[in-house]
Amino acid sequence: MASEQSEEKQSQKKKKRIGRKLAGAAMAFTAAAGVFVSSLFGSPNDLLADPAANEPPAIVMEIGSDEDAEEEQEVQEEKEEKKGFFARIRAMILHLPLFVRVMIGLPLWALGWGITQAFAALWKLFLGPALARIMTFLILALVLLAVMVILLKLIFPDLPLKEILSRANILIILIGSIGFCLFNFVMERVSQDFADYEFAVRFLEGLVLLLIVVVRMAIRQKRRLKVQTA
Numbered sequence: 500m501a502s503e504q505s506e507e508k509q510s511q512k513k514k515k516r517i518g519r520k521l522a523g524a525a526m527a528f529t530a531a532a533g534v535f536v537s538s539l540f541g542s543p544n545d546l547l548a549d550p551a552a553n554e555p556p557a558i559v560m561e562i563g564s565d566e567d568a569e570e571e572q573e574v575q576e577e578k579e580e581k582k583g584f585f586a587r588i589r590a591m592i593l594h595l596p597l598f599v600r601v602m603i604g605l606p607l608w609a610l611g612w613g614i615t616q617a618f619a620a621l622w623k624l625f626l627g628p629a630l631a632r633i634m635t636f637l638i639l640a641l642v643l644l645a646v647m648v649i650l651l652k653l654i655f656p657d658l659p660l661k662e663i664l665s666r667a668n669i670l671i672i673l674i675g676s677i678g679f680c681l682f683n684f685v686m687e688r689v690s691q692d693f694a695d696y697e698f699a700v701r702f703l704e705g706l707v708l709l710l711i712v713v714v715r716m717a718i719r720q721k722r723r724l725k726v727q728t729a
Contacts, residue, residue: 529607530614536604537611539589546604548593640676643705647672647712654713655720668712675711679704 540546592604644664651663683700686693693700 530610533607533609533611534614535611536592536607537615539585539592540608543605543608546592546608547597547600636676636680639680639701639705640673643672643676643708644669646705647709650709650713651716655716658716658720663716667715671712671715672708675704675708679708 536546592600595604647668648660648663651658652660679701682704683693683697686700687697
């Protein structure tokens with residue numbers, strides 16, 4: 500009995516997991532479909548419009564020969580190719596019955612529009628500035644690492660590259676860059692005039708980090724010489 504109950508509980512847990520996965524997949528698919536529909540139609544009026552109003556008027560031409568007919572057919576085929584995949588999908592949706600577009604298409608459009616608007620607001624408030632800060636940090640760190648290699652090679656020509664790019668030196672540059680980026684972010688919010696001298700501040704910050712690395716390597720070289728002469 501105990502084994503049967505445990506097996507039943509495990510089967511119920513599996514069913515719940517499968518149900519959750521299916522529900523998550525359905526939600527993700529619905530959200531993606533909504534975003535796709537909202538990208539095809541700028542407004543609900545576009546989605547509910549009469550498809551005949553969006554079609555160009557028929558052109559009646561008098562064809563006098565087979566060559567003219569073939570040429571006209573080639574022109575029409577080129578026009579169809581230029582419509583593209585999304586235009587064909589849009590046309591297919593517009594040719595659906597109106598009640599289908601109202602009952603299914605309109606809720607999908609509203610969902611997609613809400614998702615895109617929320618993402619745009621989130622990007623404007625958080626993601627955009629955060630990405631800009633991350634890019635600033637990465638660029639600053641890469642530039643400082645390159646300058647560090649050149650500077651240490653000039654001061655200590657016999658110093659191997661492996662020792663220059665040691666874990667400690669890289670951590671000094673990375674941690675220092677993060678700290679100074681956070682400091683600059685706070686200063687931008689506190690001082691309105693910080694943007695006027697931000698470049699000079701960044702230069703001094705980089706100089707401080709490079710000076711720390713150079714002093715550290717000089718101390719290490721001095722200790723090494725003492726050990727060798729002892």
